[in-house]
Amino acid sequence: MEKYIVVIGGVLSGVGKGIxxxxxxxxxxxxxxxxxxxxxDPYINYDAGTLRPTEHGEVWVTNDGGExxxxxxxxERFLGIDIPKQNNITTGQVYKAIIDRERKGEYLGETVQFIxxxxxxxxxxxxxxxxDYDITVIEIGGTVGDYENIPFLFAVKGxxxxxxxxxxxxxxxxxxxxxxxxxxMKTKPTQQAIKLLQENGIxxxxxxxxxxxxLDDVRRKKxxxxxxxxxxxxxxxxxxxxxxxxxxxxxRENLGKKILTKLNLKPQKEPNWEKWNSRLNNxxxxxxxxxIGMVGKYLDIxxxxxxxxxxxxxxxxxxxGTALGIKPKIEWIDSKEIxxxxxxxxxxxxxxxxxxGFGTTGIEGKIKAIQYVxxxxxxxxxxxxxxxxxxxxxxxxxxxxxxxxxxEIDSNTQYPIITLLPSQQKAMRESLYxxxxxxxxxxxxxxxxxxxxxxxxxxxxxxxxMKKSLEPYRLGKFPQPQTANRKPQTEYIIERHRHRxxxxxEFEKTLEDAGLIFSGHHHxxxxxxxxEFLELPEHPFFVxxxxxxxxxxxxxxxxxxxxxxxxxxxx
Ligand code: GLN
Numbered sequence: 001m002e003k004y005i006v007v008i009g010g011v012l013s014g015v016g017k018g019i020x021x022x023x024x025x026x027x028x029x030x031x032x033x034x035x036x037x038x039x040x041d042p043y044i045n046y047d048a049g050t051l052r053p054t055e056h057g058e059v060w061v062t063n064d065g066g067e068x069x070x071x072x073x074x075x076e077r078f079l080g081i082d083i084p085k086q087n088n089i090t091t092g093q094v095y096k097a098i099i100d101r102e103r104k105g106e107y108l109g110e111t112v113q114f115i116x117x118x119x120x121x122x123x124x125x126x127x128x129x130x131x132d133y134d135i136t137v138i139e140i141g142g143t144v145g146d147y148e149n150i151p152f153l154f155a156v157k158g159x160x161x162x163x164x165x166x167x168x169x170x171x172x173x174x175x176x177x178x179x180x181x182x183x184x185m186k187t188k189p190t191q192q193a194i195k196l197l198q199e200n201g202i203x204x205x206x207x208x209x210x211x212x213x214x215l216d217d218v219r220r221k222k223x224x225x226x227x228x229x230x231x232x233x234x235x236x237x238x239x240x241x242x243x244x245x246x247x248x249x250x251x252r253e254n255l256g257k258k259i260l261t262k263l264n265l266k267p268q269k270e271p272n273w274e275k276w277n278s279r280l281n282n283x284x285x286x287x288x289x290x291x292i293g294m295v296g297k298y299l300d301i302x303x304x305x306x307x308x309x310x311x312x313x314x315x316x317x318x319x320x321g322t323a324l325g326i327k328p329k330i331e332w333i334d335s336k337e338i339x340x341x342x343x344x345x346x347x348x349x350x351x352x353x354x355x356x357g358f359g360t361t362g363i364e365g366k367i368k369a370i371q372y373v374x375x376x377x378x379x380x381x382x383x384x385x386x387x388x389x390x391x392x393x394x395x396x397x398x399x400x401x402x403x404x405x406x407x408e409i410d411s412n413t414q415y416p417i418i419t420l421l422p423s424q425q426k427a428m429r430e431s432l433y434x435x436x437x438x439x440x441x442x443x444x445x446x447x448x449x450x451x452x453x454x455x456x457x458x459x460x461x462x463x464x465x466m467k468k469s470l471e472p473y474r475l476g477k478f479p480q481p482q483t484a485n486r487k488p489q490t491e492y493i494i495e496r497h498r499h500r501x502x503x504x505x506e507f508e509k510t511l512e513d514a515g516l517i518f519s520g521h522h523h524x525x526x527x528x529x530x531x532e533f534l535e536l537p538e539h540p541f542f543v544x545x546x547x548x549x550x551x552x553x554x555x556x557x558x559x560x561x562x563x564x565x566x567x568x569x570x571x
Contacts, residue, residue: 003135003167003263004126006156008202009143010174010193015210016246017173018071020237021139022078023247024171027256029079030247032268033134037075038087038126039068041141042148046092047085057308061496061551065440071139073312073551077319078247080554087129091148094121114151122155135263144172145196153200166264172197172204173237176211176219185211187222194227205262206233206255214238233258242283244322244555248273275556279322286327290569292317293333293349295369297362313355313383316553320562326570335365343372351379351541351569354386356498356548360409367393379541379568381561384499387534387544388418391503391511399514408501417511419504421528437500442522442547443492444532450519452533452543455560456493464491493520495532495547503531503546541568 007021021037028035045051048059049067060066060073066085076083098121102112130136140152160168174190190209197204207223209215215236224231235253240246250256251271260267294310307314317328333345339362346352352373354366366386370393373380382390388406395404395417403410406418424436446453446462456462508518508531519533536542543561553559 001163001167002127002130002133003265004130004156004159004163005135005137005169005171005259005263007137007139007171007173008153008197008204009140010145010172010197011143011177011189012175013141013143015173015175016237016243017139017141018074019078019243019246020171020173020208020250021071021137022074023250024255024259025075025135025137026078026247027251027271028135028137028259030269030271030273031256031260033265034132035079035135035137036081036083036087036130036133037072037079038089038129038136038138039071039075039141040122040138040152041069041088041090042146042152043090043141044092044095045090046096047088047090058311059498060312061439061498061548063441063494063496067439067498069141070308070311071141073315074243077315077554078244080556084129086125089122089125089129091151094118094125094151097121115154118151119155119158122152123159126155126159144193144200150200153202157201166262169205169259169262170197170202171206171208173208173210176209176215178212185213185216185219187219187226190223191226194223203227204229206235206258208235208237210237210239212239242280244276244280244283248277248280279555282322282325283318283327286321287325288570289327289329290350290566291348292328292330292566292569293346293352294330295333295335295338295352295354295366296357297335297359310355312548312550312553313353316550316559316562317566319553319555319558320566322555323558323563324567324570326566328566328569333369335362335369338365338368343368346372346378349378351381351565353381353383353565354389356384356386358385358408363389363409367396371397374536374539374542377540379565380539380543381541381565382534382544383550384497384546384548387546388501388503390542390544391507391516391534392417394511394514394516395507398516399510401510406501415507416504417507418501420500421502423526424500424502438497438502441494441496442532443494444520444522444547445490445492446520446533447517448491450517450533451535451537451541451564452519452545452561453491455564459557459560459563461493461560462491463493494552495545495549496551497547499546503534505529505531541565 007017009017025035025037047067048069057070060068060070062085063082064084068085068088072083072088098117140149142149174193176185178185207227220231220234223234235255321328346369352369366389370390392404392406395401395415401415403413404415404417405413407416407420517535518531519535521529522532523529532546534544549559549561553562
């Protein structure tokens with residue numbers, strides 16, 4: 001029987017439910033259970049693809065091309081597994097499935113109603129996503145008491161009845177404020193959250209108390225009495241600096257064993273936190289630090305939402321930093337300012353990243369920044385848009401193709417280095433805005449001898465056995481052996497994508513003749529080869545990729561390009 005843990009928030013959102021969910025998953029993993037996570041988003045959007053990243057945080061991209069909630073990214077980073085898009089359930093998906101079915105006449109004249117059809121659809125989706133796992137941690141977005149959560153709470157309550165209480169448990173995550181004029185921690189909001197939960201028939205098995213400070217005995221007692229749960233199931237979760245500390249902190253309160261008891265399970269193995277802890281030590285005591293500039297268009301956003309909008313890149317840098325003992329100090333540089341004030345502000349950075357992006361704002365500033373780091377041999381990593389602009393910069397300033405550009409920004413450019421390929425144009429013409437991107441994991445054949453090859457090889461991320469892992473990825477075609485006894489070059493890597501434009505195959509040779517190296521290509525079945533990586537020999541580190549390697553970086557397994565980049569910043 002599969003087991004389920006439902007994580008529900010009380011009091012406020014934004015108190016780290018996603019990290020708590022990921023941490024619970026990681027702990028159970030350490031006890032030998034195959035664990036995954038599901039995120040329920042009660043909004044009506046079908047997925048996060050069209051949500052504003054500066055408001056909702058980054059859009060997370062899965063191997064199978066889902067554009068989903070960023071919490072799924074936390075689960076992958078902690079658990080080190082690939083999680084498919086079906087693990088993000090939204091109200092929009094639930095209703096759309098039901099209405100589609102109704103239109104097809106599949107309900108055979110039945111009245112389609114909120115109960116039972118909506119909770120049933122939710123249950124089916126949860127079961128489908130948890131099929132291959134021992135334990136599934138389900139995080140319900142928002143907080144208890146939100147109107148839009150009602151169907152989901154109803155559905156999990158139904159699962160509890162169907163599967164039995166020993167197979168489904170609830171974790172309530174609350175927040176204990178310390179109002180400044182009182183100066184002490186208040187439990188009242190938590191008491192109210194417990195009450196709200198009980199109105200849905202749900203009694204929490206474990207309460208995780210987030211707060212600025214640890215929970216003291218008096219308050220633990222108060223919650224114990226109010227919620228009627230034993231004090232050992234009231235867990236203190238004070239603020240921490242590093243999110244990866246959360247699972248080991250939880251384990252200090254024996255959370256793993258407490259959960260297993262509730263689920264009637266025994267540890268399958270003794271947890272081993274050695275590698276995890278040693279990485280944590282590296283973050284706490286780095287041997288050096290690097291100043292990293294992230295050049296983007298950030299006007300009027302504010303630092304907090306910035307961190308959220310680029311969470312995967314931040315985390316990828318942290319992962320690489322913990323492996324190397326380098327603390328990445330990230331600073332946001334508005335490319336508009338470079339346009340106005342020039343590149344002098346880039347002087348003191350050890351490395352520059354140009355992250356992905358859409359639209360025309362601040363593009364010239366980014367191109368100037370790339371020229372500066374290329375000429376001054378400052379480490380550079382271009383991600384998606386960052387790689388596209390690196391090619392444009394090279395075309396303009398080295399190949400002397402005046403006015404070279406990406407068609408996304410200048411549709412009349414004489415030298416469309418970055419272009420919409422005919423297949424993408426067709427998709428744009430025919431479809432609505434959604435559904436026109438190259439999304440999800442794609443394979444790229446990597447050229448031996450290149451820096452990119454070395455970096456992926458070192459991390460064991462080059463695959464050779466195509467047949468084994470063919471299924472989930474758009475692998476395309478692989479180059480065939482040129483002579484009978486020569487081994488075909490089937491060495492490839494997998495990265496995730498989210499973009500519409502591509503480097504135009506027509507300009508590759510011109511750029512290459514001028515010194516740029518394209519270190520890897522995706523070979524499409526129709527024969528088109530799409531450049532996935534570029535690099536510049538004779539430069540300490542100048543690498544661009546059309547992919548988003550930050551989506552495959554994990555705490556214990558950092559992304560090769562981020563490792564290479566960060567190491568090169570150590571001057
Ligand atoms: N706007 C570019 C494109 O659509 C790059 C997208 C990105 O950086 N994710 O191709």
